[in-house]
Amino acid sequence: MKYMFNSTKMFFLFFLFFSTLISISSNSWLGCWMGLEINLLSFIPLISKSNNLLNSEASLKYFLTQSIASINFLFSILLMFMFNNFLTNYLFMMLINSSLLMKMGSTPFHFWFPNVMEGLSWFNCFILMIFSWQKISPIILLSYFMNMMFIMFMMILNSIIGSLGSFNQLSLRKLLAFSSINNIGRMLVALMLKLNTWMIYLIIYSFLNFILMFMFKIMNMFTLNQIYSNKNSNFMKYFIMFNLLSLSGLPPFLGFLPKWLIINLMIDNNLIMTSFILIMMSLVNMYFYIRITYTYFMFNFFEIKFYSTQFDHLTLISIFTFISLLGLMLIPMLIH
Numbered sequence: 001m002k003y004m005f006n007s008t009k010m011f012f013l014f015f016l017f018f019s020t021l022i023s024i025s026s027n028s029w030l031g032c033w034m035g036l037e038i039n040l041l042s043f044i045p046l047i048s049k050s051n052n053l054l055n056s057e058a059s060l061k062y063f064l065t066q067s068i069a070s071i072n073f074l075f076s077i078l079l080m081f082m083f084n085n086f087l088t089n090y091l092f093m094m095l096i097n098s099s100l101l102m103k104m105g106s107t108p109f110h111f112w113f114p115n116v117m118e119g120l121s122w123f124n125c126f127i128l129m130i131f132s133w134q135k136i137s138p139i140i141l142l143s144y145f146m147n148m149m150f151i152m153f154m155m156i157l158n159s160i161i162g163s164l165g166s167f168n169q170l171s172l173r174k175l176l177a178f179s180s181i182n183n184i185g186r187m188l189v190a191l192m193l194k195l196n197t198w199m200i201y202l203i204i205y206s207f208l209n210f211i212l213m214f215m216f217k218i219m220n221m222f223t224l225n226q227i228y229s230n231k232n233s234n235f236m237k238y239f240i241m242f243n244l245l246s247l248s249g250l251p252p253f254l255g256f257l258p259k260w261l262i263i264n265l266m267i268d269n270n271l272i273m274t275s276f277i278l279i280m281m282s283l284v285n286m287y288f289y290i291r292i293t294y295t296y297f298m299f300n301f302f303e304i305k306f307y308s309t310q311f312d313h314l315t316l317i318s319i320f321t322f323i324s325l326l327g328l329m330l331i332p333m334l335i336h
Helices: 007-025 029-047 053-082 086-103 112-118 122-128 133-144 148-164 172-193 195-219 224-229 234-248 256-268 272-298 314-324 327-335
Strands: none
Touching: 007 029, 007 133, 029 053, 029 122, 029 133, 053 086, 053 112, 086 133, 086 148, 112 122, 112 172, 122 172, 122 195, 133 172, 148 172, 148 272, 172 195, 172 224, 172 256, 172 272, 195 234, 195 256, 195 314, 224 272, 234 272, 234 314, 256 272
């Protein structure tokens, strides 16, 4: 609630949203760069806290990486205008794409992303995630000037690194960060082939991430051990299980719907081998989420006596989880 009634936070949040509109509506690359810089400078005060070393460290890492990406972006644009021929434009296209991929936390520029996520609150994590407002402008700018072969290779790399990086992660924020990296690959495919599918993917996964982060926020959970050792009610156990499986893309749930649309779109465009790689990496990612829910339900853990979760949002969580289960009805409606 402090974000709602703090005028300073509201001021920077306004500029955070306004800067994205500047970037995606600009007629020049310089205007796009200015919008990205305003976005960076408005997000830093939101995540930095003087009394929290983790927040300060995360804000410093975020500032350095985003500044390097902005410098590369501006430098590539200037060089492209100076040396205007086919060969150099192909090279500068890859440089511009690399700068935008670095801004959104894509592989192989993803090393800053999980570390920054670890030092943020759940509210700031949602803003920073790929499926929320902070990464919309780099993705849309990438669609304006895209090297297809380069983006296809990055898409496959994102799926592999995001799936394999989820293993042996005890932090929930790092787990969601690698899940975000995994889904960047499908976002790039949807952006490359059909914009409407990309918008559906963005909306659904923003909603699924919001449900999980909202639950972890009100339950004050940051690690897997806190989930295992906390004796919640049976309703909360099922809510956590349903939303984790929905985020993994298990077929009955709503999270399967955008993945099914992406697979159908890739098969229609004869990207059979690429879709096979994405499906295999989705199964690896799904295995990790199923292992979490299986361990949560089937094993006994020590209960932490001094750790308690007090929450009064059971009705709201029930509504969100019910919407997540609507994939049972939406998928047959789309097929027919």
